[in-house]
Amino acid sequence: MTPADDATPDGRSALHPDADPPAAVDLSPELADALGRAARTPTLVIACDYDGTLAPFVDDPTLAVPAPGAIDALDRLAGLPRTTVALLSGRNREALARVSGAVAPLVLVGSHGSEWEGGFDTPLDDDELARLDRVGSELSEIVSRTPGAHVEHKPTAAVLHVRPVEDPALRQRAMAEAMARPAALDGVFVTEGKNVVEIAVREASKGAAIERLVEQTGAEIAIFIGDDVTDERGFARLRDGDIGIKVGDGRTLATHRVADIPAVVGLLSRLAELRG
Numbered sequence: 216m217t218p219a220d221d222a223t224p225d226g227r228s229a230l231h232p233d234a235d236p237p238a239a240v241d242l243s244p245e246l247a248d249a250l251g252r253a254a255r256t257p258t259l260v261i262a263c264d265y266d267g268t269l270a271p272f273v274d275d276p277t278l279a280v281p282a283p284g285a286i287d288a289l290d291r292l293a294g295l296p297r298t299t300v301a302l303l304s305g306r307n308r309e310a311l312a313r314v315s316g317a318v319a320p321l322v323l324v325g326s327h328g329s330e331w332e333g334g335f336d337t338p339l340d341d342d343e344l345a346r347l348d349r350v351g352s353e354l355s356e357i358v359s360r361t362p363g364a365h366v367e368h369k370p371t372a373a374v375l376h377v378r379p380v381e382d383p384a385l386r387q388r389a390m391a392e393a394m395a396r397p398a399a400l401d402g403v404f405v406t407e408g409k410n411v412v413e414i415a416v417r418e419a420s421k422g423a424a425i426e427r428l429v430e431q432t433g434a435e436i437a438i439f440i441g442d443d444v445t446d447e448r449g450f451a452r453l454r455d456g457d458i459g460i461k462v463g464d465g466r467t468l469a470t471h472r473v474a475d476i477p478a479v480v481g482l483l484s485r486l487a488e489l490r491g
């Protein structure tokens with residue numbers, strides 16, 4: 216490996232003539248140390264959530280473009296040897312690609328970690344297919360007695376939607392039945408929201424996606440940056456020595472924290488500079 220202090224930045228500025236100079240970012244000493252460690256590791260994975268981490272929230276989610284310098288910093292990192300950079304979002308992959316403008320070699324992973332370039336995760340096995348079929352039919356049975364409700368079928372999950380149900384008692388009953396029956400089966404993964412419950416037969420989590428990236432690359436260190444509660448499943452699966460970075464306030468399992476999106480851009484630029 217080339218030590219970071221031997222790097223010559225000339226080629227990089229020629230490749231990125233319009234790049235902003237790295238923002239001056241105030242990193243905690245602990246985070247600065249961790250970035251130094253990541254810069255020196257032979258093989259590195261960097262996974263970033265998108266909304267609220269690289270792109271500010273806006274009213275129309277289709278217009279949530281990346282913060283200035285964000286994609287440039289990720290591109291610089293992805294252009295380095297043995298450095299894999301992924302966007303890891305709850306959005307479906309197509310929407311993520313459209314709104315971020317990110318292209319290969321950046322890796323785009325959508326649908327909370329289950330949707331990759333080749334489509335959804337590996338096909339379900341017979342047991343999983345049978346379980347998905349059972350979940351789907353139990354939800355359909357509930358829907359048949361709940362006017363306004365419907366079931367959405369996804370490749371690895373079935374989703375009960377009760378928002379359009381007018382009678383609140385019926386809505387509540389449908390949700391309770393879903394939680395008591397199909398959601399209680401062995402081998403399912405349940406995500407309950409307001410008026411919606413998704414029952415999956417394959418775990419879709421950012422944590423599983425990060426593990427997959429690490430397996431594929433053999434990375435000694437994974438960095439994961441995220442702002443939301445769903446990102447906690449990513450932080451929870453990091454290994455000792457990996458680097459979790461929470462953006463903004465709120466309880467977290469991440470070992471480090473930065474204040475906002477510009478600080479994320481700053482730390483990514485700093486890492487690119489250190490590793491370049």
Ligand SMILES: [Mg+2]
Pocket residue numbers: 264265266267268441442443
């Ligand atoms: Mg987010």
